[in-house]
Amino acid sequence: MSPRHELERLLRWYPAKWRGRYGDEFLALLEDRLAGAPPTLRFRTRIAAAGVRERAFEASVLGNRASLATQRRTGLLSVLVAWSIMVISGASLTKMAEHSSSAMPVATRSVAQWAYDATAAAGVAGTLMVVVGAMIALPAFARYLRAGGWHRVRRACLQAVAATAVSVLATLGLAAWAHHLNALQRNGADRWYSAAFLVCAVLVVVAIALWTKAAVVTVAKIDLSTRVLGWESWLALGVTTSTVAVVVGTATWWVQMGLYASWFLHGTRAGVPASPWSDRLAVTALLMMIALAMALWGLWRVALTNRRERFGAFVLGGQSEA
Amino acid sequence: MLRRPNDPSLLLLTSLASGPKHGYALLKDVEDFAGVTLSPGTLYGAITRLEESGLIEPLADVDRRRPYRLTAEGARALKEVTSEMRRLANVGIARLRLAPGGAQ
Numbered sequence: 001m002s003p004r005h006e007l008e009r010l011l012r013w014y015p016a017k018w019r020g021r022y023g024d025e026f027l028a029l030l031e032d033r034l035a036g037a038p039p040t041l042r043f044r045t046r047i048a049a050a051g052v053r054e055r056a057f058e059a060s061v062l063g064n065r066a067s068l069a070t071q072r073r074t075g076l077l078s079v080l081v082a083w084s085i086m087v088i089s090g091a092s093l094t095k096m097a098e099h100s101s102s103a104m105p106v107a108t109r110s111v112a113q114w115a116y117d118a119t120a121a122a123g124v125a126g127t128l129m130v131v132v133g134a135m136i137a138l139p140a141f142a143r144y145l146r147a148g149g150w151h152r153v154r155r156a157c158l159q160a161v162a163a164t165a166v167s168v169l170a171t172l173g174l175a176a177w178a179h180h181l182n183a184l185q186r187n188g189a190d191r192w193y194s195a196a197f198l199v200c201a202v203l204v205v206v207a208i209a210l211w212t213k214a215a216v217v218t219v220a221k222i223d224l225s226t227r228v229l230g231w232e233s234w235l236a237l238g239v240t241t242s243t244v245a246v247v248v249g250t251a252t253w254w255v256q257m258g259l260y261a262s263w264f265l266h267g268t269r270a271g272v273p274a275s276p277w278s279d280r281l282a283v284t285a286l287l288m289m290i291a292l293a294m295a296l297w298g299l300w301r302v303a304l305t306n307r308r309e310r311f312g313a314f315v316l317g318g319q320s321e322a
Numbered sequence: 323m324l325r326r327p328n329d330p331s332l333l334l335l336t337s338l339a340s341g342p343k344h345g346y347a348l349l350k351d352v353e354d355f356a357g358v359t360l361s362p363g364t365l366y367g368a369i370t371r372l373e374e375s376g377l378i379e380p381l382a383d384v385d386r387r388r389p390y391r392l393t394a395e396g397a398r399a400l401k402e403v404t405s406e407m408r409r410l411a412n413v414g415i416a417r418l419r420l421a422p423g424g425a426q
Contacts, residue, residue, distance in 0.1 A: 022366055028386040029345035029362050043361075050363020054370070065374060 003038060007031065010044060013051025015058045061301075072229055072305040076133075077216050078298025079236040082291040083130050084212040086243055088205050089287035090123045093250055096265075096281060100257060103264040112256035119249030126242030133235045136228055137219065144222040156217040160210040167203035174200050188267070233302050240295040247288050254281060327407060330360055330368035335377065335392065335400040342381055342391035345369070372396070 007030045011019055014026075034043075053062065060066035060074045101113050144153075174196055178186055181193060188194055224232070257265055258276025265278040326332070337343060337351040345365060353359055360368075369390060372378040377396035381389045392400070 018370070022370065024386050025345060025383060025388040026362065026366050029349075029365070032346040032387075033349070033362055046361045047363050050361070050367055053363075053367060057370075063371070 003034070003036070004031070006039065007034075010039070010047045011051070013048045013055075015051075015055050017058065018054050061297075068305045068309050069224075069226075069229065072233070072302050072309075073219060073224070075298040075301030075305065076229070076232050076236050077219055078301065079239050079295050080130065080133075080215060080219075080298075081212055082243060082294035082298060083126055083239050084208050085287055085291035085294070086123075086126065086246060088208060089284045089291065090119075090246060091201075091204070092280070092284045092287075093119070096278075096284070097253065100253075100261070100264055103261040103270065104256070105260055108256065108260045112253055112260070115249045115252035115256060119246050119253065122242040122245035122249060126239050126246070129235045129238045129242065133232055133239075134215070136231055136235075137222065137224060140222045140224050140228065141218060144218075149221060152221060153214065153218045156210070156214040160207065160214040163203070163207040163210045167200065167207045170196075170200045170203050233306060236295075236299055236302055240299045243288075243292050243295040247292050250285060250288060254285070328356070328358055330364050331372055331377075332400075332403060333358060333360070334365070334368050334372060335396055336404075338378060338390060338392045339397070339400060342389040344384075344387040344389045346387070348390075 004027075007027055010030070011023055011027065014023070030039075030047075039047075056062040057065060060070050061078065064071070066074070097116055100116065101109055104112050174193075177193060177196065181190055185193060254276075262274045262276045263270060263272045265276065265281060266274045268274055333352045333356055334348060336355070337348050340351075343351060345362070349360055349362070349365055369378070373380065373390070376393055377399055378390045379393050381391060383389075
């Protein structure tokens with residue numbers, strides 16, 4: 001691959017509109033900077049990061065380019081996407097934590113149980129708030145459909161419905177199969193069942209991701225009133241609080257399991273000493289942390305736009321953005 | 323924008339105060355007067371934001387290299403920020419002189 005072609009490939013990290021405006025001169029700068037040397041990994045990474053940042057500006061996740069309403073909407077959608085990630089990681093935690101309370105010594109069971117129950121309660125509360133948020137936006141969605149907007153959201157919505165249908169059918173099939181297996185077979189002894197379970201889990205994740213995408217595509221197009229956006233802002237605060245509670249609850253549960261029943265985290269025999277580290281739990285926790293960061297970012301964005309709307313962009317303009 | 327002395331946007335405005343420059347010339351100039359090496363991504367991020375804010379404007383490109391120059395608004399913004407920085411620096415210097423064992 002020629003150096004020029006390699007640099008052009010790097011430009012793909014940037015949004016098309018930006019490439020159209022700055023692409024040529026940016027390429028010239030990269031060529032001048034490299035002076036014929038091949039781009040290092042660090043160089044590429046920094047270009048990629050700058051491109052992603054530019055995309056974030058274009059999507060109004062960063063910066064003040066978009067209107068206040070759009071910025072607030074983007075903040076709300078960040079919280080929604082964060083919650084979708086939280087649902088996926090929460091489902092993974094639920095599967096891992098099955099029968100965990102019976103694994104703990106009776107004397108130390110209560111803290112782990114309390115942490116797990118609090119995590120589950122926060123999960124339910126957050127999901128309910130997301131459902132309420134969707135219901136509040138329904139009238140605006142109906143107005144949008146009546147105005148002929150269906151063709152603009154049809155693809156995203158139908159993809160989500162199709163993915164849901166496939167995942168429900170697969171889950172029903174898996175449940176029917178599970179009835180013919182014993183507990184040992186259901187928990188890893190039957191490799192075919194385990195593989196099918198994994199496929200089902202992936203299908204559910206895809207369905208959640210596609211519903212989230214449909215929500216993002218739709219909310220970006222429908223006209224939400226200031227009042228509705230205000231309610232959604234409060235719900236975003238609630239969902240973010242639930243996200244914090246899930247992360248704290250999961251961390252507490254992990255610490256308790258690591259201290260008193262670390263063998264459970266590895267599925268080994270009771271009482272066998274084992275490391276409190278679990279790769280699967282670590283991936284789940286990482287997803288939760290990503291979700292938490294996104295939710296906090298979204299909430300901060302919502303709060304900032306609310307303040308600007310109340311006190312005026314001029315007053316706060318200098319304080320908020322670098 | 324323009325909050326810190328090493329803010330890329332402020333460095334670019336300062337560089338353009340001495341006349342129009344294209345991307346590579348800006349990088350070199352900022353390196354020379356501030357000792358800061360901006361990455362191409364950071365440079366063009368700042369150029370994008372400054373152009374959107376109307377603080378700089380593009381000129382006709384020469385062999386794909388497009389120079390930029392300060393607008394009147396950009397010059398005004400740079401003057402305001404540097405005046406404020408000078409005021410703060412003067413306060414700091416004056417207080418250091420008054421402090422026990424401070425610089426004389």
